[in-house]
Amino acid sequence: MTKELKFYRCLDCGYVLEVLDFGTRQVITKGESFAKSTTIADAKLICCNKEMELLVPNTVDASAEKHLPVVEFLEGGKISVKVGSVTHPMIESHYIKWITIASGDKVQRVILDPGQAPEAIFDIGGEIDVNVYAYCNLHGLWKTSAKK
Structure with a gap:
């Protein structure tokens, strides 16, 4: 779990x-x-x-900016995470500061800076469940749960 x-x-x-x-x-x-x-x-x-x-993580997008992490399961036990179904802004005044995943008993995090793409690839091995968190400097914490 x-x-x-x-x-x-x-x-x-x-x-x-x-x-x-x-x-x-x-x-x-x-x-x-x-x-x-x-x-x-x-x-x-x-x-x-x-x-x-x-x-308390938001789990439903309700604004023009999209914050929910979008998870894609890849081959080789990896997942791709992109923040927003429409790419989230990554400017100095409004950006995703980090993406964190929890899979099995492991937690992984990527720290982002303005100008970088709000996305990351994580290795989850044989796990099939993942909780993905993204933190926006203006709009707080967002979460998506995904299952392969």
């Missing part, structure tokens, strides 16, 4: 983190006796002295 990835973004500086290990959830107990409460929570990620935002 292909793993789901979680990304967080700082709303102030734009820093983006990928969670590698979810760790153990915390049990938080407050109060005493009949006013006692217990909560189970994940750790908070803090940047710029504020809690980071969990990025």
